[in-house]
Amino acid sequence: MSRSGQPPDLKKYMDKKLQIFYFAVKLNANRMVVGTLRGFDQFMNLVVDNTVEVNGNEKNDIGMVVIRGNSVVTVEALEPVSRAQ
Numbered sequence: 388m389s390r391s392g393q394p395p396d397l398k399k400y401m402d403k404k405l406q407i408f409y410f411a412v413k414l415n416a417n418r419m420v421v422g423t424l425r426g427f428d429q430f431m432n433l434v435v436d437n438t439v440e441v442n443g444n445e446k447n448d449i450g451m452v453v454i455r456g457n458s459v460v461t462v463e464a465l466e467p468v469s470r471a472q
Contacts, residue, residue, distance in 0.1 A: 397427045397462075404465045407435065409458040418442075420452070421465065431456030 406421050422438035433454045440447045 399468050400424045403468055406463045406465055408460040409454055
């Protein structure tokens with residue numbers, strides 16, 4: 388959530404390929420996935436499709452996943468994103 392108390396506007400990232408870093412508490416490790424954002428909610432829970440988990444040089448196709456919003460550390464666009472109007 389942003390400092391203003393409003394959730395970030397992720398609409399401009401919809402259907403774009405993203406790189407997402409998150410902290411997986413159960414696994415007690417930092418994780419990184421690359422995939423296409425398909426949906427999100429006010430808590431920044433993310434639905435990511437065509438997801439590939441990257442761990443060093445190892446890559447695993449994991450399909451569609453939901454990443455809990457409070458685990459997300461950064462979201463980076465890997466393709467051009469239009470500016471919000």
